[in-house]
Amino acid sequence: MALYEHIFIVRPDVSPAQMESLLEETKALIEEKGGKTGKIEYWGLRNLSYRINKSRKGHYGLIDIDAEADVINELERLQRLSEDVIRHMTLRVEAHTEEPSAILTKKDDRRGRRERN
Template sequence: MKKYEVMFIVRANLEQEAIKAEIANVNTIFANNDSKVLECKEWGLRELAYEIEHARKGYYVWMLVEATPLAVSEFNRIAGYNENIIRHIVVADGK
């Protein structure tokens, strides 16, 4: 399995419990696909560089995961249609 850096931005207008639930959902996506979340850092509420879907702020989350290509594909698929995740990116860790 390869290591990947995963970054996603959750809508800022959600309750704190809903934000935690979105983070837990992402953890579950990787766990259900034989992958591990090695590190998870919540960067918190930050101003966006530009407006995304009428939002000026977002809740940033960064993860380091050891994942299969299937898990990364599944995360991209689910994050793409999840209305609470306004942006996401997955980058292979080059270390």
């Protein structure tokens, strides 16, 4: 099995609770097809670099996946069909990291600076 990082962006009018359930549904799909999931991160509502489907913001999610290519193909097919998902990208990686992603680390650094002032 190969290692992947799957990042997807969901419409801004979706609630954070719905986004969490979408992450859980994605995890269930991967495990149902015989894959394994590593860390799952919800990055929150973030600004987009450019408009996508008239949206300037989106909910970001990241999932580390250990699965065969057919599982990834099915996941991407379902996300293309979903009306909530506005973008997705799957990258093959050499190894997963246990530490939080750079986005979450950056967010934690900002909180620390605000508390010092």
